[in-house]
Amino acid sequence: xxxxxxxxxxxxxxxxxxxxxxxxxxxxxxxxxxxxxxxxxxxxxxxxxxxxxxxxxxxxxxxxxxxxxxxxxxxxxxxxxxxxxxxxxxxxxxxxxxxxxxxxxxxxxxxxxxxxxxxxxxxxxxxxxxxxxxxxxxxxxxxxxxxxxxxxxxxxxxxxxxxxxxxxxxxxxxxxxxxxxxxxxxxxxxxxxxxxxxxxxxxxxxxxxxxxxxxxxxxxxxxxxxxxxxxxxxxxxxxxxxxxxxxxxxxxxxxxxxxxxxxxxxxxxxxxxxxxxxxxxxxxxxxxxxxxxxxxxxxxxxxxxxxxxxxxxxxxxxxxxxxxxxxxxxxxxxxxxxxxxxxxxxxxxxxxxxxx
Numbered sequence: 238x239x240x241x242x243x244x245x246x247x248x249x250x251x252x253x254x255x256x257x258x259x260x261x262x263x264x265x266x267x268x269x270x271x272x273x274x275x276x277x278x279x280x281x282x283x284x285x286x287x288x289x290x291x292x293x294x295x296x297x298x299x300x301x302x303x304x305x306x307x308x309x310x311x312x313x314x315x316x317x318x319x320x321x322x323x324x325x326x327x328x329x330x331x332x333x334x335x336x337x338x339x340x341x342x343x344x345x346x347x348x349x350x351x352x353x354x355x356x357x358x359x360x361x362x363x364x365x366x367x368x369x370x371x372x373x374x375x376x377x378x379x380x381x382x383x384x385x386x387x388x389x390x391x392x393x394x395x396x397x398x399x400x401x402x403x404x405x406x407x408x409x410x411x412x413x414x415x416x417x418x419x420x421x422x423x424x425x426x427x428x429x430x431x432x433x434x435x436x437x438x439x440x441x442x443x444x445x446x447x448x449x450x451x452x453x454x455x456x457x458x459x460x461x462x463x464x465x466x467x468x469x470x471x472x473x474x475x476x477x478x479x480x481x482x483x484x485x486x487x488x489x490x491x492x493x494x495x496x497x498x499x500x501x502x503x504x505x506x507x508x509x510x511x512x513x514x515x516x517x518x519x520x521x522x523x524x525x526x527x528x529x530x531x532x533x534x535x536x537x538x539x540x541x542x543x544x545x546x547x548x549x550x551x552x553x554x555x556x557x558x559x560x561x562x563x564x565x566x567x568x569x570x571x572x573x574x575x576x577x578x579x580x581x582x583x584x585x586x587x588x589x590x591x592x593x
Contacts, residue, residue: 270493273524285579305335311543312367397468510538528570
């Protein structure tokens with residue numbers, strides 16, 4: 238398989254239709270879901286020539302975490318729906334690729350086990366942890382401590398989910414819970430001594446419309462690790478994030494799964510990058526399927542991009558080796574596109590190389 242589309246086709250053949258729809262689907266009419274990809278097709282590249290470099294260096298360091306390339310694994314839930322090895326396979330592939338995996342709080346494998354699997358491949362893997370701040374702050378702090386103990390290097394707080402978006406594919410399939418034998422393992426056995434739960438007690442993730450910047454300040458006071466926020470689409474929120482001491486911003490619309498008809502992430506990226514002004518790293522996810530997409534995002538102000546669904550398609554199609562192949566494919570595709578644009582390093586890409 239040579240393209241992400243081919244991996245998706247293979248995954249669709251292997252997955253339960255309801256589970257495929259869960260991964261592939263978006264909110265309501267799925268306008269934003271489609272726009273995340275088609276927005277890249279409206280952008281044209283302007284290569285530079287005669288720059289005299291026959292070798293490229295794709296590596297970078299984000300908030301103290303090195304990565305072999307500016308293509309990270311975005312947080313996605315429920316990997317064991319895609320393959321029995323689930324997040325273990327994804328973590329091993331990420332470690333082999335030398336890139337950062339942002340582990341979802343809604344993983345079907347505990348963060349300790351994910352970290353152990355990554356360390357089988359690399360002694361110091363780049364693992365970040367995606368967090369939904371819970372109304373019960375004591376419970377949230379317990380999750381933070383658990384992730385810290387597992388060795389994660391940053392927290393990525395999802396801030397675009399005051400309520401759960403309406404995903405009509407899931408409604409049609411009546412898919413609203415994990416099948417027997419699968420749970421959100423990161424919420425197992427947390428706070429049971431305080432709450433009186435039993436040894437197999439698993440809490441549920443609660444969306445909270447009451448979260449505000451004070452909660453971000455609270456989290457920053459509870460950990461020494463960098464805190465990024467994920468789900469920023471408005472430039473003013475990016476400015477506020479910098480003002481409130483956030484370590485990084487992820488431009489994201491939740492893969493089109495929350496509020497339909499919001500803008501594609503690549504379309505709002507330039508304004509957000511300008512608002513941040515280089516004060517903190519800016520990451521982007523949503524719609525990355527080709528190396529040229531990565532080039533466009535970096536040229537328009539992103540320091541790195543995240544891929545979610547392509548990783549899931551690789552996992553469903555071939556487990557660890559499928560994820561490895563997806564990451565290798567994106568790396569090779571980006572390296573070629575960077576060379577053809579006259580770049581040696583991702584930082585060489587500039588906004589004047591992209592036109593509508």
